[in-house]
Amino acid sequence: MSRQGKRKTKKGIGIAFCTCVYLFLFLPILVIVVNSFNATTSKPYLTWKGFTFDWYVRLFDNGALLSSFGNTIIIAVVSTLLATMIGTLGAFGMYKYKFKGKGVIDGLLYIPVVIPEIVLGISLLSLFTNVNIPRGMLTLILAHVTFSVPFVIFNVRARLSGYDNSIEEASMDLGANRVITFFEITLPVLAPGIAGGALLAFTLSIDDVIISYFVNGQTKTYPLKVMESIKSGVAPDVNALSTLILLGTIVLVVLTQSDFLKKKKA
């Protein structure tokens, strides 16, 4: 085979491979989007019966589904805020100070990340039962903070590894006290790591099922509600809400990406 021919074949294989990967990634999402406009009314809601906006209208009558989504957002926002604060302070403290048992504390951080979620879920449930905290919003938030904190710490710490301590000294040298130095220099420089950690915590919280399943009591989150509805096939109004969430996410991604590109050019 000629050199050019070989190159063409290679290129062809590459394109085919990429197409497969992207189909694999996006086909399931496409199915949800398509089904959210499907006019079928018979279970399991999979045969195409024509185009409709009905499910979107019905969605806004489905109070339970909407309130579960509201719960999910509240839990995600609150647990992200708490986990980000705790995680950032933790990472910063572990970077700045040397103390006895630092290695142990460091190692223990990985435990919540590597143990199966189901184990963490069961242990949290038995803990909450033992200390008699009623299951609900509070326990959900506590559980989400628990599994998010290590991820925030890892993210902030990655940022700290390239951090030059002398910029804080320079700030103090130029007349800023410790508090001003923290807000003017330390925090802004670490911000990308903190934001990354927060985003990760938010994402983890939004789609957590297993741990939430154990500690939710009667408070349903959106993923739990979806799990419930699946028993009778994926309800088209779930498809509709999922499509809306997807749309919201895409808009956010596009906005942040374009902002990022603008900054890069400047």
Add this chain to the structure above:
Amino acid sequence: MARPIVEINGVNKIYGSNHVVKDLNLVVEEGEFLTLLGSSGCGKTTTLRMIAGFEEPTSGSIKVEGEAIEEKEPFERNVNTVFQSYALFPHKTIYDNIAYGLKMKKVPKDEIKKRVHEMMELVQLEGFEKRYPSQLSGGQKQRVAIARALINRPRVLLLDEPLGALDLKLRKQMQLELKRLQKKLNITFIYVTHDQEEALTMSDRIAIMNAGVLDQVAAPTEIYEHPATKFVATFIGETNIFDGSIRSINGESLSIQIENGDVKATGSEFAAGEFINVSVRPEKMKYALDPVEGFTLIATVKDYVYVGSVVKCIAVLPNGNELKIERLAGQPLPQLGEQIFPYWNEKDVVVIHNRDQIFYQAVDNVVLG
């Protein structure tokens, strides 16, 4: 004489079992360019950081303009620092970096603007206001660091190896610029470096530190021509160092016994039998083809090294020690393999008290192999 601006009295710094700075006494005068020179780990940066306030002395006192400052926080001291790594704020523009000190002092915005522009002009960085540190070259970053440290009009500017990361050509250029800036602004500079050439080029006075001890503080020529210790003699420029003892004294003239024979030198305040070092600069080393009165050294020429405008001749003494003779290119030097009788003008060399009391047994009547 100028007024003292920084006074360091009996300062010690101990980290655990590590005695980094030992009983340091140093007075820096107003408007002078003083260099703290020494090899890495000699305590020079620690000394600088104690003046800046990033380290606290274990004992002793530091005064700036007559006021004791060792209890004060870095942000309460009227000194500013140029850091080795520049330490520019990566998330702030060049303008905001330079303006930072004034902003902290709550100077009105109009005045900040005026002074930042003056400062940028001074360090030749006009037009860079909106850039970020990551978009600058090493030399430009260095100028920003200097401008940022100078904008508060400190009484003393501390510089911690500020040119260490620059290439040789840029370093030479920045050395002259820094010197010019210092004279123009008439600010006291305390400059830390391990580069002896840099120290000789820029300083009004050099303070040489060796293992936490201040060996000598003097003007560059004084340091070069009259080193106070063996360390200073070897650290500044090249030299031939001989360990020996004083055989006899005749007025200022000293007859000295070294391992390879007898030599002569001048000096006062020495005692017969005292252990000393003799330092002979390679350009002051002479040679003859016949023995010279008072000198009994014999050496064999082993090698030549060409260093552009000068030529170095390496000769070997009977005990294996090497001797360096330096001449301008074109001036006569002995032949390779030739036997020579090294000597020098008594007044051209420096005799130094041997603090270490290390002495190698003198060997008489050496027979060359």
